[in-house]
Amino acid sequence: MRVGLQIPSFTFPGGPERIGPAFDTTVRQADQAGLHSLWVMDHFFQIGGVGAPDEPMLEGYSALAYAAALTERITLGTMVTGVTYRHPGILVKTVTTLDVLSGGRAWLGIGAAWNEEESRGLGIEFPPTAERFERLEETLRIAHRMWKGDDSPFEGRHYTLERPLNSPPALRTPHPPILIGGGGEKKTLRLVAQYADACNLFDGPELPRKLDVLREHCANQGRDYAEIEKTALGRFEGGTPSVDEAVETIGRLAESGIDHAIFSQATGQELAGVLGEALGQTEGIVPAGR
Template identity: 85%
Template sequence: MRIGLQIPSFTFPGGPEQIGPTFGRMAREADQAGLHSLWVMDHFFQIGVVGPPEEPMLEGYSALAYAAALTEQITLGTMVTGVTYRHPGILIKTVTTLDVLSGGRAWLGIGAAWNEDESRGLGVRFPPTSERFEKLEETLKIAHQMWKGDESAFEGEHFTLERPLNSPPALRSPHPPILIGGGGEKKTLRFVARYADACNLFDSEELPRKLDVLREHCEREGRDYAEIEKTSLSYFSSPPSVDAAVDTIGRLAERGIDHAIFTQGTGQDLAGILGEALTQTEKIVPSGR
């Protein structure tokens, strides 16, 4: 079982001047605790389930680049980038840059986008749902093409790239893993089966059914279900004990999750707890889960 930490809030004691030192410390602690992954949200305004939009929110890839310079082993990604936020060619170039500078530790976390308020607020066009999914599929195709080193022109309904050059290439082989966030059963999980290396689902009662749907999509796509890394996103409403974290990890492993990602709550310091839970979990969860 792999363990990850998501940091969704940058409202730290001491105000904006303490954001850099505090976030940097959290990244180093997660790395030193042996966690597999570190994630930030790719939002421009804070989201409602965490706090009001006026709360501090860092741009995701700048934050990950900062974390990359302070860490050595932990992998780095956004949970997840809305497809409407960046032109796909620039997005793949950005993730590739993170991968090169971090020594091959980048993820491409991506989804169809949902936060219309921040898009309208910053003047980013927010198209209808059907168009966002069309753009998501084209972006996934462009990612595979650019990471293969194929510079031939890409002509889609929404995007045209005359020469999708990507130099330097990513260090991760065959490419930075692609994680698609979301549990939509008709399109999102079908895109996971067709294009992705990992999925991300909420830790909820629906989790087993979502994984069954993904398995069905894999069968239709001719994809080995076991090839896809199943990740979940969990949240502790109050500071957990190591035993509570171990219990949650064990439950998720039983449900078929390979990579449990936990959201850092206000006033919590999860890295140390998760590191200790990881040590205990390795004794009870088979390696490779």
């Protein structure tokens, strides 16, 4: 069972000048605690449920590059990049750069995008849902092609790349793992089965059904369900949990078939320490269905 930390907020006491030092402390603690992964949201405005739109929000890949320089073992990704935010060739190049500079620790976390407010606010194109999913599938095809070293022309409905060259190549083999976020049963989970190395679902009552749907898509695609890393994003209500509460939650997710439990909390520094302690008590837990 793997455990990760998502940092969703950069509203730290002391104002903007304290963001760097506080983020530094949190990511170092997560790395030293033995957590498997560190994630930041790929948003430009803060999202509802975490804070007001004008609260501090760092650009995701710059934040991860900074985190890479501060850490040694923890893997790094966005949860998740909206497909409309960056041209596919630039996105693959960005993730490859993070992978090379971090020594092979990058993820490509990606989804169909949903935050129309920030897109319109910053002048980012925000097409209808069906088109965003078409763009997502083309981006996934481009990523696989570039990470295979195939720089032959790509011509899709939405993107044309005359020479998708990617040099230097990623260090992670066969490529940085692709995680698709979202639980849409018709499109998102079908794309997971067809193109991804991992899914990301919310920890909630619908989790078992979503995993069953993913299993069906894998069968339809001829894909081994066990090949896909099942991740779940959850949070602890009421602040930082006790170690026992963390152990119980990690165990419950493992029993439901989750391979990688990721927890999101604004007080990430305290949570990193608790999760590190919990890891020592959950060693050897094997997710159900493995």
